[in-house]
Amino acid sequence: MGYDIAEGTRVYVNVYEIMRDSKVWDQADTFLPERFVESSIDFVRHNFELLPFGAGRRSCPGRVFAMAIIEKVLATVLCNFDWSLPHGVNPEDVDMTERCGVANHKKVPLLAHEKPIHIVNW
Numbered sequence: 001m002g003y004d005i006a007e008g009t010r011v012y013v014n015v016y017e018i019m020r021d022s023k024v025w026d027q028a029d030t031f032l033p034e035r036f037v038e039s040s041i042d043f044v045r046h047n048f049e050l051l052p053f054g055a056g057r058r059s060c061p062g063r064v065f066a067m068a069i070i071e072k073v074l075a076t077v078l079c080n081f082d083w084s085l086p087h088g089v090n091p092e093d094v095d096m097t098e099r100c101g102v103a104n105h106k107k108v109p110l111l112a113h114e115k116p117i118h119i120v121n122w
């Protein structure tokens with residue numbers, strides 16, 4: 001692809017920047033999950049713009065399990081609780097700044113109140 005890399009060189013791929021490339025993504029820094037609704041880009045094919053699980057032979061073998069668990073957990077907490085912000089906090093006051101690190105954490109923890117809607121029978 002136009003680069004000569006000496007044998008044995010350790011190469012790091014800046015996935016964070018790739019997935020926020022404004023040449024590829026409209027409003028690249030904005031959380032817009034609906035951008036994927038009509039999109040053919042996903043993380044299981046060779047769409048190298050979107051690499052949450054890496055790519056190629058060393059990509060994440062746990063991605064199917066992870067996607068199933070995330071959906072299950074998210075659906076469970078959303079369906080079984082009414083979520084609200086603490087008294088006096090408006091949605092626009094929630095600081096969504098990210099903290100730098102290997103994984104993405106919020107810089108300021110999110111405080112939310114949960115009210116059970118009904119008890120789940122496992």
Ligand code: HEM
Pocket residue numbers: 051052053054055056057058059060061062063065066067
């Ligand atoms: C949202 C959840 C997860 C994310 C975002 C994620 C992401 C990743 C990424 C980016 C890699 C490196 C891929 C590369 O080097 O190109 C990786 C590797 C790996 N992941 Fe995950 N992962 C997740 C969940 C899981 C789960 C649930 C398991 C196991 C049950 C798992 C097992 C592994 C293993 C064993 C590797 C190393 C693969 C190798 O080096 O050959 N991951 N994961």
